Amino acid sequence: MIFIDTNYFVRFLLKDLTVQYKAARNLFEAGAKGDKILFTSTIVIFEIYWLFSSFYQKTKPEVVDILRKTLSLSFIEITERKIIEKAVEIFESSNLDLEDSYNIAYSVEKKAEHFLTFDRRLDNFLKKNKFERT
Amino acid sequence: MEEKQGSIVLKPATALIEELAGSVKVPKNLRGVDIDEAIMIAKKNYFGRGAK
Secondary structure (H helix, E strand, C coil), X not given: CEECCHHHHHHHHHCCCHHHHHHHHHHHHHHHCCCCCEEECHHHHHHHHHXXXXXXXXXXXXXXXXXXXXXXXXXXXXXXXXXXXXXXXXXXXXXXXXXXXXXXXXXXXXXXXXXXXCCHHHHHHHHHCCCCCC | CEEECCXXXXXXXXXXXXXXXCCCCCCHHHCCCCHHHXXXXXXXXXXXXXXX
């Protein structure tokens, strides 16, 4: 199994440094063909989010698109793919950041009975969207 | 897999790679920067953005 770090995804999406882009692309193609087993972590997805939303100053719809593109590489195993996809959905349709959106998606997946927080904005969102279980 | 005019379209993974490769555009001055340094700057800016 081969772990894919953030910079591989970014070089592949940007195609800005030929040597690194080709290395990333070749690896992804090998993964797509089933010649190599590739995986990455939730943190890598968050680094992609921080990078494009902050450093590259992408708009929210653009960031959502980039995250969806990354998640669509289904031959790359991401243990929490389903949770992250849900988090991106919440992030897209709310004023929450991806971290809070992830925590909601995670709590839903884990069938949490309650989501307790002192964050008023998050709490309001949870109440409004009936995320509390009874 | 994508939805097109109400139908589910299955795409080979290699076609997806072709489609996504170089699909994100950034300004010229930000092309080719050290990604790991950029991630550090991004985290610093992102988490230093103040109270929500």
